[in-house]
Amino acid sequence: MSQNAKVKVDNGGLLRDLIDSDLVGKGRGGESTDEAVLKKGPWTSTEDAILVDYVKKHGEGNWNAVQKNSGLSRCGKSCRLRWANHLRPNLKKGAFSIEEESLIFELQAKMGNKWARMAALLPGRTDNEIKNYWNTRIKRRLRAGLPLHPVEGCMQAVAGEDQQNPSFHEINTANMGFLPSSGYHSPDVVFEGLNAGQGFLSCISEHDEVSTGSLQMNCLEPTQFGSRMPCMINYQRGSISQYSSFSGKSEDLFSFLNPCEDDRDEKIIGSFGHSFSFDQDPADKNLLPTFHVQGSHSFSNGNSSTSRRTALKLELPSFQASEAELNSMWIASASNQTLLESVDPLIQSLPRSPKVESEYLSPQNNGLLEVLVYEATQSSTKNQSHDKGSNSFSQTAGDTGGSSLDFCETQLDEYRDPISPLGQSETSIFNDYRVSASGGSHGDQPHADTFPVHSAVLGLKEDGLNQFELREREQETPTESIYTWPDALLASSDWFGQRYGPFTGETPISDSMAFLVGYDLTGDYKRTAEA
DNA sequence: AAACGCACCAACCGCCGAACT
DNA sequence: TAGTTCGGCGGTTGGTGCGTT
Numbered sequence: 001m002s003q004n005a006k007v008k009v010d011n012g013g014l015l016r017d018l019i020d021s022d023l024v025g026k027g028r029g030g031e032s033t034d035e036a037v038l039k040k041g042p043w044t045s046t047e048d049a050i051l052v053d054y055v056k057k058h059g060e061g062n063w064n065a066v067q068k069n070s071g072l073s074r075c076g077k078s079c080r081l082r083w084a085n086h087l088r089p090n091l092k093k094g095a096f097s098i099e100e101e102s103l104i105f106e107l108q109a110k111m112g113n114k115w116a117r118m119a120a121l122l123p124g125r126t127d128n129e130i131k132n133y134w135n136t137r138i139k140r141r142l143r144a145g146l147p148l149h150p151v152e153g154c155m156q157a158v159a160g161e162d163q164q165n166p167s168f169h170e171i172n173t174a175n176m177g178f179l180p181s182s183g184y185h186s187p188d189v190v191f192e193g194l195n196a197g198q199g200f201l202s203c204i205s206e207h208d209e210v211s212t213g214s215l216q217m218n219c220l221e222p223t224q225f226g227s228r229m230p231c232m233i234n235y236q237r238g239s240i241s242q243y244s245s246f247s248g249k250s251e252d253l254f255s256f257l258n259p260c261e262d263d264r265d266e267k268i269i270g271s272f273g274h275s276f277s278f279d280q281d282p283a284d285k286n287l288l289p290t291f292h293v294q295g296s297h298s299f300s301n302g303n304s305s306t307s308r309r310t311a312l313k314l315e316l317p318s319f320q321a322s323e324a325e326l327n328s329m330w331i332a333s334a335s336n337q338t339l340l341e342s343v344d345p346l347i348q349s350l351p352r353s354p355k356v357e358s359e360y361l362s363p364q365n366n367g368l369l370e371v372l373v374y375e376a377t378q379s380s381t382k383n384q385s386h387d388k389g390s391n392s393f394s395q396t397a398g399d400t401g402g403s404s405l406d407f408c409e410t411q412l413d414e415y416r417d418p419i420s421p422l423g424q425s426e427t428s429i430f431n432d433y434r435v436s437a438s439g440g441s442h443g444d445q446p447h448a449d450t451f452p453v454h455s456a457v458l459g460l461k462e463d464g465l466n467q468f469e470l471r472e473r474e475q476e477t478p479t480e481s482i483y484t485w486p487d488a489l490l491a492s493s494d495w496f497g498q499r500y501g502p503f504t505g506e507t508p509i510s511d512s513m514a515f516l517v518g519y520d521l522t523g524d525y526k527r528t529a530e531a
Numbered sequence: 532a533a534a535c536g537c538a539c540c541a542a543c544c545g546c547c548g549a550a551c552t
Numbered sequence: 553t554a555g556t557t558c559g560g561c562g563g564t565t566g567g568t569g570c571g572t573t
Contacts, residue, residue: 042541042567064558080559081542116561131562132540140538 039073043082047072051079052087060088085126092124096133104130 039047054070060083063076072079085091096104100122107118113134115127122130 040543061559075543076558077544077560078542084560085541113562127561128541135563136539 037073038067038075038078040078043074043086047074048082048087051083055083055087081128085128090124091126096125100125101133104134108134 043051050070050072051066051074054066054072058065058069063080066072066076066079067074074082103122104118107114107121111117113131115131115134118130119125119127
């Protein structure tokens with residue numbers, strides 16, 4: 001039986017068009033052959049109809065049989081791809097929703113380019129779709145000189161991965177979307193002479209001897225933000241110079257922090273993949289340096305002394321950032337009352353709902369999510385509506401029941417597993433926020449200046465915000481905490497404040513974020529800018 | 532109006548692992 | 553156990569439409 005005849009049997013009338021066309025059974029010379037040259041190129045509606053019809057009859061799978069049984073001059077792979085990406089039911093067409101985009105960021109930061117796995121967590125989306133989206137986004141961001149991931153997202157994700165994989169550099173470059181080395185080399189020393197008020201180190205308490213404004217970032221070049229792990233440094237109250245003894249080793253791995261003016265010759269040395277903390281002995285006031293392997297999440301917050309203390313956790317970018325961008329990042333945090341110190345206590349007070357962490361609080365979302373919000377608000381609201389609970393971040397953690405992404409929770413659990421590095425990566429940012437038991441009586445009180453920003457990024461529910469704000473306004477004394485810098489601050493200082501201009505009530509970002517969290521950010525941003 | 536660049540998307544290609552013989 | 557087949561995955565390419573110059 002000729003191939004065309006077989007086709008007629010399986011597909012009936014559908015075949016007539018196909019037979020008349022040049023799709024089936026024609027070789028290069030146009031003559032029909034039993035060994036037809038498989039067609040390439042775009043699929044026609046006729047071919048689609050044939051494939052759909054075939055799958056309806058025979059089900060998915062055994063794709064190589066499609067060509068034999070249906071007469072489609074397409075290879076099995078092509079059939080499978082066409083079915084999976086375009087013809088199968090329940091495919092979701094159209095632009096990605098903000099919810100989906102944020103999930104893609106999170107998943108990409110965790111998984112790398114595991115598009116198929118991501119697609120499994122995004123109902124109706126295909127791996128090809130996600131891949132295209134990401135690649136397009138990468139191009140756009142690279143051209144704009146923007147990081148592919150929010151800082152913390154990279155850090156946390158890679159930090160977790162690094163615990164398992166001995167070569168986190170590979171993970172970084174492979175999974176985190178770093179710039180190619182041709183454009184930005186990845187030096188061992190990736191963070192040097194950070195300038196306070198310019199970027200990633202804005203989490204220093206105002207009442208510490210090392211104020212935010214006393215830090216100097218001497219060198220901020222894109223090349224210095226190579227594909228490396230973030231540098232995390234915890235220090236306690238006291239001059240940084242006290243810790244200069246730590247600078248002796250592995251300088252090639254260490255980055256340097258020059259605490260400016262009065263401490264210019266003194267450095268905090270941190271290494272990527274590791275962290276130092278300086279635990280103060282309450283008895284002799286000596287600082288007891290401790291070394292923590294990053295990923296252990298055993299920063300000094302866990303066993304902090306009761307003495308008055310301030311801690312800095314420096315989380316350096318593991319990806320490229322333009323100087324201008326970095327500069328802008330610092331601006332918002334240049335004041336004594338930094339964004340970071342303000343919002344960090346908030347994190348400590350965040351509800352620890354896994355759902356919240358997953359859907360809203362994921363470090364991987366921070367930063368880019370704001371951009372997404374911005375872009376979304378700029379382009380259209382086609383994917384969002386205020387009362388569209390299933391697709392809105394304004395919903396609370398407990399309100400996500402209708403979300404199409406709910407089912408992802410189960411599969412995402414593997415990434416939350418506290419044993420899993422992924423799980424750690426997701427939760428560590430929160431675990432690291434601890435308030436000193438003594439000292440300020442209100443150590444758990446967040447600063448009102450910026451926590452709404454943080455909350456916005458983190459997706460806190462409105463009533464929580466108001467509670468925080470009320471408490472904050474009742475107690476204005478500075479907090480004593482181990483400050484960790486969430487990437488949300490990047491978002492607030494850079495993505496919001498600079499890239500899109502100072503926050504005003506009219507900015508699309510503030511509006512959109514207010515929309516997302518049901519909170520008016522205007523006043524908070526104004527305060528921050530004025531600080 | 533034409534040329535150009537860019538974004539987006541669909542599809543292909545090569546590799547790999549699992550299943551099967 | 554080795555070879556083959558098949559399906560899946562990720563990287564890449566090519567086509568198309570749109571905006572800009």
